[in-house]
Amino acid sequence: MNKSRPADVNEITKTPPAIEAEFEFEAALKRLGGNQELFSRLAARFANDITPMIADFGQYLKQGDISKATLTMHTLKGLAGTIGAIRMARHAAKVELRLHTGEVAIDIDSTLNIFSVLTARTQAALMANTGTLSLEITAPPSATAPIDATTLHTMMDELDTLLRSANMRATTVFSQLENAFGVGNKQQLAALSQAINKLDFKRSLQCSQELRASIERIS
Amino acid sequence: MNPFISATQEKPLLLVVDDQVSNIQTLYEIFKDDYEVCMATSGADGIAFCQSRKPDLILLDVMMPEMSGYAVCQHLKNDPFTQDIPLIFVTAQHDPEEEARGFDIGAVDFIRKPFHANVVKARVRTHLTLKHQSDLLRSLSLTDGLTEVANRRQFDIVMQTEWQRCLRVEHPLALIMIDVDFFKKYNDHYGHQAGDLCLQSVAAALKGHCSRASDFFARYGGEEFAFILSGTPLDGAQQKAQQMEQTVRALRITHEKSDIADIVTISLGVAVITPTQERNVADLIACADSQLYEAKRSGRGKMCSMQMQ
Numbered sequence: 001m002n003k004s005r006p007a008d009v010n011e012i013t014k015t016p017p018a019i020e021a022e023f024e025f026e027a028a029l030k031r032l033g034g035n036q037e038l039f040s041r042l043a044a045r046f047a048n049d050i051t052p053m054i055a056d057f058g059q060y061l062k063q064g065d066i067s068k069a070t071l072t073m074h075t076l077k078g079l080a081g082t083i084g085a086i087r088m089a090r091h092a093a094k095v096e097l098r099l100h101t102g103e104v105a106i107d108i109d110s111t112l113n114i115f116s117v118l119t120a121r122t123q124a125a126l127m128a129n130t131g132t133l134s135l136e137i138t139a140p141p142s143a144t145a146p147i148d149a150t151t152l153h154t155m156m157d158e159l160d161t162l163l164r165s166a167n168m169r170a171t172t173v174f175s176q177l178e179n180a181f182g183v184g185n186k187q188q189l190a191a192l193s194q195a196i197n198k199l200d201f202k203r204s205l206q207c208s209q210e211l212r213a214s215i216e217r218i219s
Numbered sequence: 220m221n222p223f224i225s226a227t228q229e230k231p232l233l234l235v236v237d238d239q240v241s242n243i244q245t246l247y248e249i250f251k252d253d254y255e256v257c258m259a260t261s262g263a264d265g266i267a268f269c270q271s272r273k274p275d276l277i278l279l280d281v282m283m284p285e286m287s288g289y290a291v292c293q294h295l296k297n298d299p300f301t302q303d304i305p306l307i308f309v310t311a312q313h314d315p316e317e318e319a320r321g322f323d324i325g326a327v328d329f330i331r332k333p334f335h336a337n338v339v340k341a342r343v344r345t346h347l348t349l350k351h352q353s354d355l356l357r358s359l360s361l362t363d364g365l366t367e368v369a370n371r372r373q374f375d376i377v378m379q380t381e382w383q384r385c386l387r388v389e390h391p392l393a394l395i396m397i398d399v400d401f402f403k404k405y406n407d408h409y410g411h412q413a414g415d416l417c418l419q420s421v422a423a424a425l426k427g428h429c430s431r432a433s434d435f436f437a438r439y440g441g442e443e444f445a446f447i448l449s450g451t452p453l454d455g456a457q458q459k460a461q462q463m464e465q466t467v468r469a470l471r472i473t474h475e476k477s478d479i480a481d482i483v484t485i486s487l488g489v490a491v492i493t494p495t496q497e498r499n500v501a502d503l504i505a506c507a508d509s510q511l512y513e514a515k516r517s518g519r520g521k522m523c524s525m526q527m528q
Binding site: 045 | 235238239240241242243244245247248249251255256257258259260264268272282283284310311312332333334335336337
């Protein structure tokens with residue numbers, strides 16, 4: 001990769017000019033219909049995904065895989081824009097355009113430095129805004145009474161049906177199931193939770209079967 | 220509030236195809252109260268979903284690894300089973316050329332990320348309304364207003380389709396032409412309103428004989444009906460025709476002016492052929508028609524049949 005462009009990391013690390021907002025969280029929240037829970041979840045996912053995404057981007061650049069690097073910038077632009085990380089989104093758009101047109105060469109180290117700085121600032125700002133960056137699906141307050149076996153099986157049957165049909169309501173039913181399990185038993189749901197969070201419904205179905213087997217062993 | 224669903228109807232089905240979990244979750248949160256939302260995280264999975272379960276509308280990302288949204292769109296638009304599903308691109312691309320390309324290959328709309336929840340809702344609602352109206356219009360144009368079974372136009376379409384299909388797989392194709400006996404006398408004696416009711420009852424009873432997904436029943440014109448049986452040999456078609464004749468007798472619709480019974484009866488002409496390049500649909504219809512004529516000539520209230528070579 002050509003290194004003809006000077007590093008412009010200083011341009012990013014200095015205080016942004018007043019006319020360019022770095023974050024527009026309120027506008028993003030408004031776009032999401034004021035759904036604070038959704039915003040927090042998206043923010044958490046973004047904060048968790050951004051570092052490996054930038055690492056992948058660096059790898060693609062080093063390998064000369066411009067197609068994948070461009071796609072990664074495109075994805076980053078969209079995700080950053082959705083949660084209101086405006087400066088990150090604009091910078092990703094700029095890099096995407098450069099990669100797409102091939103008109104301006106990319107300085108890999110400088111680009112990665114800039115993203116590293118933007119990542120840290122975005123994560124800090126999101127943390128300050130949402131208070132937590134947990135990826136767990138927020139369940140309603142935990143049930144006080146322990147769930148009976150019949151109800152549990154009914155819920156798991158419904159979950160499996162939804163997972164098989166790629167129906168997003170599976171995430172809602174899982175959230176209810178998590179609540180029904182109670183805080184103390186959440187570790188039993190860890191694998192399923194992880195798969196559901198990734199929307200890997202094939203894996204979720206496997207985890208659900210394993211969970212059933214484990215519940216039957218206990219009872 | 221969704222304008223298409225009553226308390227008893229199922230919610231419209233939206234399919235979101237996007238490689239990014241966050242985008243799918245966002246759209247799910249926006250639509251979950253009004254629609255059933257399913258998802259696919261790759262273009263290939265999205266196509267597979269549509270082939271097994273037809274969504275009412277698709278929200279499709281443009282830039283995805285392995286298979287782009289454009290490729291998915293083209294695939295769906297080239298498949299007769301999926302080509303009428305409205306498809307909206309949801310993308311972070313802000314290039315008018317790309318947008319035009321999306322419209323060219325069949326998308327109905329383009330939504331740019333980051334999107335506003337209310338805007339996306341409004342666009343989806345608009346396109347579902349259009350889809351609902353066009354489905355209704357198509358259904359009306361292919362349905363007989365009196366009997367509510369398929370009309371002649373739809374018969375012509377299905378007949379051609381089944382002919383081609385049977386030609387391809389070398390399966391027999393059966394056609395049963397049906398005529399209500401002495402219907403003019405029935406109309407003259409009982410009046411046109413009673414005549415309409417008679418046709419409605421006969422049509423509803425005969426439609427009940429569609430036991431397989433491929434069975435097709437239509438009003439051919441006046442008091443004539445037609446039944447298409449794909450992949451059915453002569454004995455199967457004869458059996459079906461006899462059952463239909465019995466079904467109409469079992470309705471016991473009084474017909475004092477019939478020359479053969481005191482109730483409404485039907486005559487049926489059955490023709491069966493394994494389609495070849497040398498023959499055509501008109502040959503099959505003509506043969507079934509001639510068998511119907513033979514049934515009427517030889518006393519009515521019966522079935523005549525022929526295996527075509």
